[in-house]
Amino acid sequence: MDNHFFYFSKxxxxxxxxxxxxCVVLFILPGxxxxxxxxxxxxxxxxxxxxxxxxxxxxxxxxxxxxxxxxAALSPHTFDPNQATKEDLQALGVSAGSIRSWLSYIxxxxxxxxxxxxxxxxxxxxxxxxxxxxxxxxxxxxxxxAQQDAPPTAAxxxxxxxxNDVSKNTLQTMGISEKxxxxxxxxxxxxxxxxxPEEIQKVYGLSTTDFERLLPYVELPxxxxxxxxxxxxxxxxxxxxSTKVVVDINQASAAEWQELRGIGPAFSKRIxxxxxxxxxxxxxxxxSETYGLPxxxxxxxxxxxxxxxxxxxxxxxxxxxxxxxxHPYLRFSDARMIVxxxxxxxxxxxxxxxxxxxxxEEQTKQKIxxxxxxx
Numbered sequence: 377m378d379n380h381f382f383y384f385s386k387x388x389x390x391x392x393x394x395x396x397x398x399c400v401v402l403f404i405l406p407g408x409x410x411x412x413x414x415x416x417x418x419x420x421x422x423x424x425x426x427x428x429x430x431x432x433x434x435x436x437x438x439x440x441x442x443x444x445x446x447x448a449a450l451s452p453h454t455f456d457p458n459q460a461t462k463e464d465l466q467a468l469g470v471s472a473g474s475i476r477s478w479l480s481y482i483x484x485x486x487x488x489x490x491x492x493x494x495x496x497x498x499x500x501x502x503x504x505x506x507x508x509x510x511x512x513x514x515x516x517x518x519x520x521x522a523q524q525d526a527p528p529t530a531a532x533x534x535x536x537x538x539x540n541d542v543s544k545n546t547l548q549t550m551g552i553s554e555k556x557x558x559x560x561x562x563x564x565x566x567x568x569x570x571x572x573p574e575e576i577q578k579v580y581g582l583s584t585t586d587f588e589r590l591l592p593y594v595e596l597p598x599x600x601x602x603x604x605x606x607x608x609x610x611x612x613x614x615x616x617x618s619t620k621v622v623v624d625i626n627q628a629s630a631a632e633w634q635e636l637r638g639i640g641p642a643f644s645k646r647i648x649x650x651x652x653x654x655x656x657x658x659x660x661x662x663x664s665e666t667y668g669l670p671x672x673x674x675x676x677x678x679x680x681x682x683x684x685x686x687x688x689x690x691x692x693x694x695x696x697x698x699x700x701x702x703h704p705y706l707r708f709s710d711a712r713m714i715v716x717x718x719x720x721x722x723x724x725x726x727x728x729x730x731x732x733x734x735x736x737e738e739q740t741k742q743k744i745x746x747x748x749x750x751x
Contacts, residue, residue: 655688
């Protein structure tokens with residue numbers, strides 16, 4: 377029996393013919409259809425016309441904000457590197473990693489004081505440094521620019537004034553800042569007084585420039601003899617005292633001190649109190665150390681003063697810290713040092729032992745030695 381491998385039934389032959397016909401039709405058909413692979417050009421004329429119309433119309437706040445967010449914020453501009461934002465750095469092409477490092481450095485307290493600091497910042501590439509350099513304005517530069525843009529202030533109006541009763545408004549008129557003027561008037565209100573023109577320099581916050589500018593206008597009405605006197609310290613006149621009065625500096629009472637020219641009730645009390653705290657004056661010169669006593673007054677009375685033996689000494693080997701600290705020549709820290717050394721090394725034998733206290737100033741040692749007893 378012969379095998380007919382290529383024999384097709386009638387139905388199969390019809391199917392094959394239909395399939396071939398369909399393939400031919402699909403192959404030929406595109407040639408008869410219009411080519412739509414290329415679209416007709418879009419006419420933008422109406423859009424351009426509308427844009428030109430709106431170009432002359434006012435921009436709304438919302439549109440302006442959008443424009444700033446999308447464009448203006450990312451345009452390169454000068455900025456302080458220590459106040460830089462992410463957008464400031466992005467506008468200059470700084471990478472995201474470098475931006476994170478920069479902002480983290482600032483948040484942790486770092487600061488760029490000059491271009492040299494930026495060059496040392498390793499997170500930046502050489503290309504990024506070159507892009508940044510023209511746009512960085514450091515603190516002193518931005519401050520100068522701000523001062524140039526700031527509205528001009530009124531010129532100071534200088535005038536003669538008494539620093540002990542000057543008002544806050546007067547100080548500000550003379551160019552002193554509100555804060556410094558407040559410190560000044562608060563000092564006066566609390567009972568503080570300036571006894572010499574130069575003492576205004578002690579006002580907290582007063583710059584050297586302002587001090588030098590104000591100094592020529594400071595006028596203290598008090599005279600040399602009563603500049604430091606309190607209200608009850610009225611010096612006796614030269615006509616009602618005797619120039620032959622001689623005062624024993626360690627024995628005279630407050631009333632006897634008042635017999636000297638220029639010494640009133642307040643100064644006499646201060647001299648006696650200072651003498652009692654010392655334990656007595658070792659020399660006439662020590663009288664001049666009395667608080668507030670003008671040197672001019674001391675020079676006039678010094679020839680009428682006579683020394684005498686010291687009245688009282690400090691027992692350095694038994695005195696407590698508190699007792700030593702009451703002496704005018706010793707601070708509390710000095711007294712504590714003296715007692716601590718005594719407790720650790722034993723009693724002091726002589727004044728030479730004070731030289732072992734390296735923390736005690738040499739001037740203090742010399743002044744306190746005559747007042748010490750080593751019993």
